Each structure stands twice: as C-alpha cells, then as structure tokens.
Amino acid sequence: MGTEAAAPKNKKLINKGVRRVMSSLFKKSLVATSLSLLAVQAHSAGFQVSETSVSGLGRAFAGEAAIADNAAVGARNAAALTRFNTTAFSGGLTIIDPDVHADIESGGDGLLNKQALQAANLSTEEKDLAPTEYVPNFHLIKPIDERLAVGFSAFSNFGLSTEYSKDFAAGPGAGDTALVTMNFNPNIAYKLNDQWSIGAGISAIYADAELNRFAGAGAIDFDGPGPGSATLSSFNITDPKTRIAHLKGDGWGFGWNLGVLWEMDEDNRFGLSYRSQTDITLEGDYEGLSTYGTGTPGQFDKVSGELELNLPEVIEFSGFHQLNQQIAVHYSAMYVGWDSFQELKATGEQCNDLVNNVDNQCLQKDENWNDSWRYALGATYTMDDHWAFRAGYAYDESPVDAEDRTLSIPDSDRHWWSLGTTYTANENLSVDAGFAYLDGDQVDGTEDGFAFSAGGDAHIYGLQLNYLF
Numbered sequence: 001m002g003t004e005a006a007a008p009k010n011k012k013l014i015n016k017g018v019r020r021v022m023s024s025l026f027k028k029s030l031v032a033t034s035l036s037l038l039a040v041q042a043h044s045a046g047f048q049v050s051e052t053s054v055s056g057l058g059r060a061f062a063g064e065a066a067i068a069d070n071a072a073v074g075a076r077n078a079a080a081l082t083r084f085n086t087t088a089f090s091g092g093l094t095i096i097d098p099d100v101h102a103d104i105e106s107g108g109d110g111l112l113n114k115q116a117l118q119a120a121n122l123s124t125e126e127k128d129l130a131p132t133e134y135v136p137n138f139h140l141i142k143p144i145d146e147r148l149a150v151g152f153s154a155f156s157n158f159g160l161s162t163e164y165s166k167d168f169a170a171g172p173g174a175g176d177t178a179l180v181t182m183n184f185n186p187n188i189a190y191k192l193n194d195q196w197s198i199g200a201g202i203s204a205i206y207a208d209a210e211l212n213r214f215a216g217a218g219a220i221d222f223d224g225p226g227p228g229s230a231t232l233s234s235f236n237i238t239d240p241k242t243r244i245a246h247l248k249g250d251g252w253g254f255g256w257n258l259g260v261l262w263e264m265d266e267d268n269r270f271g272l273s274y275r276s277q278t279d280i281t282l283e284g285d286y287e288g289l290s291t292y293g294t295g296t297p298g299q300f301d302k303v304s305g306e307l308e309l310n311l312p313e314v315i316e317f318s319g320f321h322q323l324n325q326q327i328a329v330h331y332s333a334m335y336v337g338w339d340s341f342q343e344l345k346a347t348g349e350q351c352n353d354l355v356n357n358v359d360n361q362c363l364q365k366d367e368n369w370n371d372s373w374r375y376a377l378g379a380t381y382t383m384d385d386h387w388a389f390r391a392g393y394a395y396d397e398s399p400v401d402a403e404d405r406t407l408s409i410p411d412s413d414r415h416w417w418s419l420g421t422t423y424t425a426n427e428n429l430s431v432d433a434g435f436a437y438l439d440g441d442q443v444d445g446t447e448d449g450f451a452f453s454a455g456g457d458a459h460i461y462g463l464q465l466n467y468l469f
Contacts, residue, residue, distance in 0.1 A: 051135045052072060052155045053070070055072060055390075059391065060378055060417070063319060063378060065080070065259070067318070070088065072092075072137065072153075074152070074153040076273060077272075080199070084141045093136050094460060096460050099127075099456055101128075101454065103125045103453050105453065133159070151187045153183075159179050162174075169217045172244065176212050177210070185204075197261040200259070203278065209249055212245065215239065219239055244288055245287070245289065247284060248285060249285070251281045255275065258274045259271065270320075272318075274315050275314040277337060282306060285304060286348060287300045305346055305362050312339075312340050314336055315335040318332040327382075332374075333373065333375055334374040336371065341399070343367055372398065376394035389421050392418040393416060394416035396413060398412050413441050419434070428468045430467075431463070
C-alpha cells in the first residue's frame, strides 16, 4: 500500500506514535483484558452477572434478599430458607442478547486518523462484538424442621464473552475473550423466633478463561509501501491478523456468605446478605510476546502460568412490603467491593515482561477499580390465583472512573427496565418468565494512543420452573 494512502505527511511522527501504541503491548496480552471488555455492557457493572433467577429478572432484581417467592432466594440470602415449610425447587435459563459496539477514532496519539487505519486494511468499527450468552440457575431448599432448613444453589455471579475481528486496529487490547464462572453454594438457615432468621453458606467457585490477541496496527509500516512493521519487526510480525497472545486456564476458589431476615410482620420484611471476596488462581498455558524466543529462537513458546483473580465482596439490602391483597413493592441496594480489583498480574517461570523488565512475569496491568452501588425498585401485581405480573427499574454504577476508562475497560453506568410474570398452574407448580432491557451509556476514552468510543445495550430473556414437593 502506498504511503500517500496509508498515513499523513509527517511520517516520522507517525512511526513515533505507533511505537508508543505498541510500547505497552506486552501488558495487554493475557487475562487482563479477558475480565474487562465491552461485553460487560450485557450484565451488571464491571463483569458481574445478576441473573440468579428469572423471577428476579422481571423486577430488575429488586427485593431479592427479602421476597423469597421461590427457591432462587438461596442465591441471595441464606436466612430466607426458613420461609419454606416444604421442599422447593427452582431451575431456569436466562438468554442474554447484547448489541455492543466499539469505534476507533484515531491511533498513534492522534497522528493516525481513522482513514489512515482503514487505508491500511485495518478494521476500526466493531458491531455485535458480544455473542449471545446462556446463563443457567438451579436451586433446592429442604426444611429439616420448623426452625432449621438447608439448601443448595448453582448459579453464575461473574462472566463475559467478546469476539473482535482479527484485523481490528487495536488488536492487542481486543481479540476474542471468554470468562465463565459457576458458583456451587450449599446453605443452612435457622429461625431464631417468629421475626428473626439467620443463615450461612460456603461457595466453591469454578472459573474458566480463554483469550486470543492479535497484532493489529503494530504489524503495519506506516512509513513505507507494504507491510514491514516498524514496531513488531523484531518478532517477524507483518500481518495484522497474527496472534500475539493466547491463554487458556481454569481454577477454583472458595468463599462464604451470611444472611439475616427480619419479618417485621406478615406483610413487611427486610433482608441483609453478605458474600465474601473470593480469590481464584487460574492455572493454564500461555504463549505470546512475553515468551518470544524463551525456549525456541524466533517463536512464541507455550509455557505454564497463573493469574490471581479477585472476585469482589457483595453486600445486599432488600425490603418487601405487601400493600394490599394484590399489590406489593420491593427494593434493593447492592454494594460491590470492586476496590479489590486493583491490578492483574500473571506470572510464569519462563515469562519475561520486557516492558517492566521483570523476570517470571507475563504481565502486570493496573485496573484501579472503585467500589460501586446498584439500586433497584420494583412492584408485583397479583391478578388472581393463577397470574402475577411484575416490573422493575435499576440503576447500575460503573466501578471505573472516566480517567481510567480504556478500550479494554469502557465500562459505563447502565439502566435496567424489566417486566415479568408468573403463571401458577396449581399449588405445587409455577412458571416464571422475565424480560429486561439494559441501556448502557455511550462513553469515550483513550488507550495506548487509540482514541475510541464505545457503548451498547442488551435484551435479556428468561424462563424458570418452580415446584413444591
């Protein structure tokens, strides 16, 4: 490709800008971005997943720690298990259909405009980069006697998935990523008296992550015809689609939860629950720039590595009020301790972090997340013995300050609008259906010389079966 089409006139400044873009390439080549990409627009703020039940989806998860209308409450407040006097089961599936986009406005600290990047056959606009996701949940509650109950829940609290084009200009911070977690949570609850119940549980959380990163603009020589790579030539990389990092790993972590339920009277109750921070060590294989030539000259070698993933603590307060025979209102305030997510550091005996000049380090990436809040308000209308309808709204704060927002973390505040219904077939069987629309704010940011805008929304659908034995 000719220079005239590929870049502005001042080529030395352009190459200087491109080199700055690539200077922290190594930092972006492991799990760091796998936990903080655009797919978070499809969930709660950060990379939290709220879809623990379909009944909760229909009310934007307002009142979840206090309502206890089915066994799914075990995922939000163990103390509420005491409200069941017979064995209860709930199981459902939530489908998340996101519409997320990212646009690169310029590169090289503004020296490469969008037209120059496109002229180099690089993609600068991504649409539908977050694929459809399926989130299951399973809950069982078994009363032992009038005061004691046990339960088990399996659900996901955190996860994401993104798929960028291989020729995306900002390939080192994009690529494709998947993070899946599953929480296996046994609980026990005890009713102290007619008003107060307490509960506790432990969580075994499994996490599985995979990512791929690509060279992008770093493989293009903007100072001459054809690819020659002024930035990745020492790695023999001249194709933007060249994979520069690959990781696949998994691991287990363990946490605990506590809950309390205050049943002030038959129509009013409050719930408070706590889930501990959980640290998971992901172990697996890594190959990329930090292992270039460590064993085989001129190649990316596959090595063993690990990364510590810190899932935040969660505190939730909920209220429920039955105003009359047909109408109830409910609300929640949730605190998420994202300040535990300050950095991601991956280590491996054969890694060499060339940027920070640290042996046995594959990457170190600052995140600087803050604690955040989620507020929800909902209402339920019981029409008759068979049908109930619900609606809700929630406001979800982003844990990322504007100055820390990057292409790998373009997180934003979002708004939930939800509707749901329950059909009760008989005294034992009921079915929940729910829908929510998530509206994420459009945001701007810069990262490694790339200026970008990003945003998105999502439609969420769910169906759940409840049965009393």
